[in-house]
Amino acid sequence: MELSQYVLEVLRRDEEFVLYRGEPSNQPCSPSVLLLSLASMTPALETLKKIEYEYSFRGELDSAWAIRSPALAEHRGQMTLVLEDSGGETLDRFPRQLPGLPKTSAADSLQTKSSARGSCESSEPC
Numbered sequence: 286m287e288l289s290q291y292v293l294e295v296l297r298r299d300e301e302f303v304l305y306r307g308e309p310s311n312q313p314c315s316p317s318v319l320l321l322s323l324a325s326m327t328p329a330l331e332t333l334k335k336i337e338y339e340y341s342f343r344g345e346l347d348s349a350w351a352i353r354s355p356a357l358a359e360h361r362g363q364m365t366l367v368l369e370d371s372g373g374e375t376l377d378r379f380p381r382q383l384p385g386l387p388k389t390s391a392a393d394s395l396q397t398k399s400s401a402r403g404s405c406e407s408s409e410p411c
Contacts, residue, residue: 286358286367291318297375300324301332306370319352319368322360336366 291307296319298304303322309315321339323332339354346353348369356367 286356288320288358288360288365288367291320293320298324301328301335304375317370317372319370320358320360321366321368323363323365326362333364336364340366 288307290310290312292310293305293307296304296306301324303324305320305322307318307320309317321336323336325332336357340357343354352368352371354366354368358365358367
């Protein structure tokens with residue numbers, strides 16, 4: 286797969302990987318792809334193994350419920366996992382607390398309910 290034909294947008298970056306969305310530059314009807322590339326020119330062996338491990342599942346995944354990897358390719362001298370692109374957004378682009386939701390955590394909610402049950406002294410269910 287020739288990755289130089291894609292215009293890349295960085296979606297996410299961390300210490301190990303960079304996730305890109307690649308839009309075809311000269312074929313507008315071609316599908317976009319996701320590229321998971323190594324962030325370092327000298328990655329740890331464990332990081333290389335992660336990409337190889339993800340690629341090893343390519344025959345077992347169904348695009349109805351997973352993003353599949355049709356290829357491993359080289360991008361800027363790095364091993365890169367090519368992934369199908371469903372057009373979605375990464376979860377880290379969304380705020381941690383969605384508007385309109387209570388700011389209490391599930392653990393707080395469970396603790397409040399269990400302590401209320403423990404303090405019930407009547408014979409009726411709490």
